[in-house]
Amino acid sequence: MIDLTAEDLSFDELVDRARGLAIPGRxxxxxxxxxPGAGKSTVAGQLVDALGPALAELVPMDGFHLADEVLRALGRRDRKGSHDTFDAAGYAGLMSRIRDQRRSNADDVGDDDGIVYAPRFLREIEEPIGSSIPIHPETPLIITEGNYLLLESGAWPRARAAIDQVWFLAPPESVRQDRLIRRHEAYGKTRAEAELWALGSDQRNAEAIAATASRADAILRLI
Known part of the structure; x- marks a missing residue:
């Protein structure tokens, strides 16, 4: 689906590349x-674990999913995961705050010492949970992951402007789809339901996302 040449590298090489961005004091x-199914969440989590809490923290874009109640009111629940089922402006605002975050004087921020709180998404309940990830100002590298970091519509370009580098993960298409089907099954869908979702709504999203790959700083395939 992606006709651009991907760079093959090992996970250790990926860690080394990310470590180059984790500069203390910056x-x-x-x-x-x-x-969907490219391995973003898994790789991002493994990168943060490899670098350690002194160097990196993870802030997933999925925390900005609109709640199911809102999606039903908007008539978008059946295509949850599409770009317009997220609070893109909220995500862009958070990325800007994180980019500009500095250790503030205690008189200005009270007891929280300049911490910014980010939401997370719980797949077990398919809903976002607000203010659940503390971002400390001294953490040099924040890793974020999500489908639409390179989309050129709505508020997504504002989010991209706050991000230093965006890497596009491009596993083989058969591997990506299989992962996606197994993920849906793991969260309660039947095999038929999982395939319908993965090859239907998710596939349409995948094609739109693949079209943004040329705007990435690197297209990577882990080996």
Whole structure:
């Protein structure tokens, strides 16, 4: 689906590349994007674990999913995961705050010492949970991941402007789709339901996301 040449590298090489952005005393944001099932969440989490809490923290874009109640009111619940089922402006605002975050004087921020709180998404309940990820100003590298970091519509370009580098993950298409089907099954869908979702709504999203790959700083395939 992606006709651009991907760079093959090992996970250790990926860690080394990310470590180059984790410069103490400075703030960088690294974005991982790719189609559903590309491995963004897994790779981002593994990168943060490899670098350690002193160097990196994870802020997933999925925390900005609109709640199911809102999606039903908008008539979009059946295509949850599309770009217009997220609070893109909220995500862009958070990325800007994180980019500009500095250790503030205690008189200005009270007891929280300049911490910014980000939301997370719980797949077990398919809903976002607000203010659940504390971002400390001294953490040099924030890794964010999501489908639409390179989209050129709505508020997404404002989010991209706050991110230093965006890497597009491009596994083989058969691997990506299989991962996606198994993920849907793991969260309660039957095999038939999982395939319908993965090859229907998710596939349409995947094709739109693949079209943004040329705007990435790097297209990567882990080996």
């Amino acid at each position: 703030r960088h944001i690294l974005g991982l994007t790719g189609a």
